[in-house]
Amino acid sequence: MRYWLMKSEPDDVSIDDLAARPGGTVPWYGVRNYQARNLMRDAMTVGDPVFFYHSSCAEPGIAGIARVASAAYPDATQFDATSPYYDAKATPETPRWLNVDVQFVRKTRLIGLAELRAQAELANMRVLARGNRLSITEVEPAEWRYITRELMGLRED
Structure with a gap:
């Protein structure tokens, strides 16, 4: 099992939107970075825990916990010419x-970027690295435990 942090703009899909969806599930569509795509394809497995992170908003930060609910499959938005995620080079036979x-697990208090940065135990967390813009990053098990236990007050992973 691996741990993940996945960024979503709350104007697109927030933790509340995720919780309200049928089955509490949403396709993680629109990823257009090969490294992030490859993580979904090659490293994520069903059941992996995810920090749901609000980005590009007034207060970015971890807003809840989710889990990977499916194996990777072609993102339908790449084939939709009306979508901002359309890719003219992608075809159903050779999706890019x-x-x-x-899937939603729980909403938590917002753990803002400033609070994450203030924790010495999280100094090497990938999402905090200078210049990091990836929408999906791996979270080390010790980082996951620290955030869930010390910052969220949870006693289970």
Whole structure:
């Protein structure tokens, strides 16, 4: 099992939107970075825990916990010419972009970027690295435990 942090703009899909969806599940569509795509394709497995992170908003940060709910499959938005995620080079026979389904587990208090940065135990967390813009990053098990236990007050992973 691996741990993940996945960024979503709350104007697109927030933790509340995820919780309200049928089955609490959403396809993680629109990823257009090969490294992030490859993580979904090659490293994520069903059941992996996910920090649901609000990005590109007034207060970015971890807003809840989700889990990977499907294996990677072709992202339908790449074939939709009306979508901002359309890719003219992608075809159903040779898709370029993938997504996984993500399922709601729980909403937490917002753990903002400033609070994450203030924790010495999280100094090497990938999402905090200078210049990091990836929408999906791996979270080390010790980082996951620290955030869930010390910052969220949870006693289970």
